[in-house]
Amino acid sequence: MKKQAIVIGLGQFGSAVARSLTSEGVEVIVVDRRQELVQEASSYAVRAICADATDEQTLAALNPGARDMAISAIGNESREGSIIVTALLRQLGCPFIVARATDRLLERILQLVGAHEVVNPEQEFGERYAKRLAHQGLLEEIPLSENLVITEMKVLPFMANRTLAELKLPKQYGIMVLGIKTVEEGVEHIALPGPERPLNEQESLLVVGRPGSTRALLKEQ
Structure with missing residues (x-):
């Protein structure tokens, strides 16, 4: 059975999440107050609804408790709306709620009202991009724990x-x-590393280690 998700808010972040979930085989229901964005999303979402998700009856009609997840992607468009939607989703029994925040205060509030996970895409992108600028040769870094990336x-x-x-x-x-x-x-291809295979500068390496280990290596260039 396919997973089901509700995406609320069709700005750049919400649209990207909805499209990506769809491409991964998730059945996506989208909600936004802007008719033109809803119309665009109707080409890939199983349901595209033009409505105010801060209205409890509207949100309840989507039966979030029966879906696998809901993403509140409202963010900067309406801080109050983001808080209300997150709280309603929790009240209506949604099993996993992701909410978008644009600052630390909103992040804490969203956690308090029921978000299981809070994301700040602008901050996360800024931090990743700063690392790339500061350490030429570093393409991406994903933390696995405090001591491993x-x-x-x-x-x-x-x-x-x-x-x-x-x-x-x-x-x-x-x-x-x-x-x-x-x-x-x-087309990207990832191969298991052979110890005797020469490397070339057109390739990239996927490595695991402590946070400072790769940066020490990058200083060698």
Whole structure:
């Protein structure tokens, strides 16, 4: 049985979430007060509703308690609306609620009124992009815990035409290579790393280690 989700708010973040969930096989119901955005979403959502989600009867009619999740993507459009929608979703029994916040105060309030997870996409993007600017060669960093991160990084010049066996990254830097990413004709491929396979600068590495380990390696370029 397919998962079902309600996405409330069709700004850039909400639309992106709704489209991505749909592409992953989730049945998505979208709600927004703006008719033009609802009309656009009707091309991919199983239901696209033009309504005010802060109205309890409107939200109850969507039966959020029977869905797998709901995403309140209202954010900056209406702080009050974001809080009301999150509280109503919790009251109506939604099993998993994700709410968008635009600052720390709103994040705390949304947690208090019932959000299981709060996201701040602008802040998260800003932090990730700052890391890329500060550490040339770092493409993406995903925390697994306080002491462990997965990082995508470019193959650095000093690594080109050398093998993982020669580089001895676990011993020298405390990082383990999980995969090697290549792009051929616009399609990404990830292969398991062979210790005797030479690297080239057109590839990137997926590595796991402590937060500072990869940055120490990047300083070698």
